[in-house]
Amino acid sequence: xxxxxxxxxxxxxxxxxxxxxxxxxxxxxxxxxxxxxxxxxxxxxxxxxxxxxxxxxxxxxxxxxxxxxxxxxxxxxxxxxxxxxxxxxxxxxxxxxxxxxxxxxxxxxxxx
Amino acid sequence: xxxxxxxxxxxxxxxxxxxxxxxxxxxxxxxxxxxxxxxxxxxxxxxxxxxxxxxxxxxxxxxxxxxxxxxxxxxxxxxxxxxxxxxxxxxxxxxxxxxxxxxxxxxxxxxxx
Numbered sequence: 001x002x003x004x005x006x007x008x009x010x011x012x013x014x015x016x017x018x019x020x021x022x023x024x025x026x027x028x029x030x031x032x033x034x035x036x037x038x039x040x041x042x043x044x045x046x047x048x049x050x051x052x053x054x055x056x057x058x059x060x061x062x063x064x065x066x067x068x069x070x071x072x073x074x075x076x077x078x079x080x081x082x083x084x085x086x087x088x089x090x091x092x093x094x095x096x097x098x099x100x101x102x103x104x105x106x107x108x109x110x111x112x
Numbered sequence: 113x114x115x116x117x118x119x120x121x122x123x124x125x126x127x128x129x130x131x132x133x134x135x136x137x138x139x140x141x142x143x144x145x146x147x148x149x150x151x152x153x154x155x156x157x158x159x160x161x162x163x164x165x166x167x168x169x170x171x172x173x174x175x176x177x178x179x180x181x182x183x184x185x186x187x188x189x190x191x192x193x194x195x196x197x198x199x200x201x202x203x204x205x206x207x208x209x210x211x212x213x214x215x216x217x218x219x220x221x222x223x224x225x
Contacts, residue, residue: 033212042217043156043201056210090155098144098207103155 003027006091006104012112013078013085021076021107023091029102030095032074036060037088037106046089049074050097078109086110114139116204118216126224131192133219135202136184142204145178145185146213150199159200160187192223 004025013019023032034046045058049068063082068074074093078085088108092101115138125131135145146161162169162176162185169176173192178185189196199220205213 031212040220043215045212048212050210050212094213096207097205097211097213100146100158100161101148101156101203101213103148103157105155 004091004093004102004104006089006107008107009105011107011109013109014112016080018077018079019109021078021089021091021109023074023076023104024072025074025093025102026072027093027102028071028095029093030071031093031097032068033092033094033101034058034064034066034074034076035090035092037090043090046076114142114204114206114211114214116202116214116216118202118219120219121217122220122222124222124224125192127192127194129192131189131196131221131223133187133200133202133221134184135186135204135216136182137204137214138183139204139206140180140183142206144205144207144213145176146203146205147174147176147187148201148203150201150218152198156201189221192221194223194225197221197223 007022031050033048035043047066049055065077090106091104094101118135143164148156149159150156173190175188199218201218202216203213
């Protein structure tokens with residue numbers, strides 16, 4: 001969807017480095033989500049936010065951090081504590097939990 | 113919390129055949145059931161959804177059925193085409209509070225020409 005933008009498309013992380021993945025939406029959605037997808041695997045929830053200035057851990061939050069200072073933005077930081085960060089990261093948004101999710105094009109993160 | 117089981121994990125069909133993917137959920141209060149299609153290397157996209165006040169919904173070659181008593185819902189694709197090849201995810205969610213959608217693990221559908 002044109003309404004949710006992730007950047008960059010590809011990202012490389014050096015050992016010991018923190019990297020931040022950007023997610024911006026102009027759909028006026030309250031809820032935003034971050035998922036991790038490993039090859040051939042499903043969607044695993046990292047963090048979610050249902051309102052500005054509030055966010056909750058998902059199933060695999062260790063080694064990740066987020067912020068939600070603006071309704072439009074929900075950046076994800078992959079910290080050096082995440083020892084296996086190589087994956088495809090998807091950001092999504094929705095008006096509420098029981099409405100369709102709109103996904104970004106994803107960021108593919110690899111280790112240098 | 114909600115638990116969604118999706119089967120099969122892989123489904124291989126010949127072009128023109130029908131394909132059926134099934135999901136079961138555990139929370140009887142769940143009332144929204146979307147299906148997403150993810151082509152290789154791309155974003156998941158909503159293809160059809162159903163709410164708990166409806167038993168069946170159709171959109172051209174795809175349909176979704178819901179059995180609230182048994183707590184399962186299914187995606188039906190008729191007259192499959194090679195471009196239907198993708199990973200399909202089901203999900204279940206409910207309104208209110210801190211509830212968030214729970215996804216199934218996905219089904220890889222392969223349509224052979």
